[in-house]
Each structure stands twice: as structure tokens, then as C-alpha cells.
Amino acid sequence: MHGSESGSEPGATGATGVDHEFLALERELTVFLRRARSSSGEMAREVHPELESAAYGLLVQLESAGQQRATDLAAYFGVGKATMSRQLRALEDLGLVAREPDPADGRASLVHLTDEGLARYRSVRNARRERYVRKLADWDRAEVAELARLLHHLNTRAEE
Numbered sequence: 001m002h003g004s005e006s007g008s009e010p011g012a013t014g015a016t017g018v019d020h021e022f023l024a025l026e027r028e029l030t031v032f033l034r035r036a037r038s039s040s041g042e043m044a045r046e047v048h049p050e051l052e053s054a055a056y057g058l059l060v061q062l063e064s065a066g067q068q069r070a071t072d073l074a075a076y077f078g079v080g081k082a083t084m085s086r087q088l089r090a091l092e093d094l095g096l097v098a099r100e101p102d103p104a105d106g107r108a109s110l111v112h113l114t115d116e117g118l119a120r121y122r123s124v125r126n127a128r129r130e131r132y133v134r135k136l137a138d139w140d141r142a143e144v145a146e147l148a149r150l151l152h153h154l155n156t157r158a159e160e
Contacts, residue, residue, distance in 0.1 A: 044056040046123075047059065047121055061073065069109070069111070070111055096117030
């Protein structure tokens with residue numbers, strides 16, 4: 001059902017001026033994000049005991065999108081160049097990523113996963129996927145696909 005339970009338009013507020021659907025969304029996202037941060041930290045430590053939880057997302061993006069400039073990664077994650085540089089340096093020191101000159105611009109470099117980084121990341125990702133399969137075993141595949149679609153839509157909007 002779209003809109004509120006009373007059938008009003010999306011975003012409409014009741015007599016109290018409270019938008020219950022968006023309050024519920026905020027509450028559920030807060031719980032989800034807190035759990036996701038904790039899970040990201042666990043996964044980062046599984047990749048490498050010294051890996052920061054924030055850097056785990058870099059591995060996800062590099063595996064998904066391939067080699068990229070550090071400035072593009074910073075823009076994607078909405079962080080400053082200094083933060084990105086620090087996180088990439090830590091990943092390099094752990095042997096998980098490497099840089100090579102960008103053939104399109106010799107002043108820039110492209111960051112990519114090393115073979116070791118890719119192997120470690122995929123091992124953790126596959127274990128995580130199995131946990132999702134177990135946790136959502138009683139869900140219909142269409143529900144899982146719908147959740148993925150809605151989260152993608154939300155993430156895409158966050159980029160605007």
C-alpha cells in the first residue's frame with residue numbers, strides 16, 4: 001500500500017504533524033546502519049586483522065567497478081581526498097591494493113585490488129552472502145529482489 005495506513009498521500013502528516021512513515025523509515029534505517037557498521041568491522045577484520053572497517057567499502061567498490069582514480073573513489077564515498085588517501089595508503093601497506101599510472105593522465109594513478117586483496121575480499125564476501133541466505137531463507141526470492149531494488153533506489157537517490 002502506498003501512502004500512510006489511512007490511505008493519505010505519501011508525506012502527508014496527521015493531526016499531530018508527524019509523518020509516521022518517514023519516522024518508521026528513519027528508525028529502521030538507524031538500526032540497519034548500526035548493524036551494518038558493526039558487520040562491516042567484522043568483515044574488515046576477516047579480510048585482514050588490521051583493516052579499518054571504513055576501508056572495507058573500498059574493497060567492495062574496487063571489486064565491483066574495477067580500477068579507479070582515488071579522486072573518483074573519494075567522490076563516490078563522499079569523503080575528502082585526504083581521508084581517501086589515508087585509507088588507500090593503509091590498504092596498500094596491507095598488500096590489498098596497488099596503484100599504477102593512469103594511461104589517460106600520467107599525473108594520476110589508478111587503484112586496483114591486488115590478487116591477494118581480491119582473494120581475501122571474495123572469501124569474506126562469499127561467507128557474508130551465505131549468512132544472508134541463511135537469515136533470509138524464509139523469504140521469497142521476489143522479496144529479496146525487491147529489497148535489493150529498493151535499497152539500490154535509495155542509494156542512487158543519495159548520490160543526487
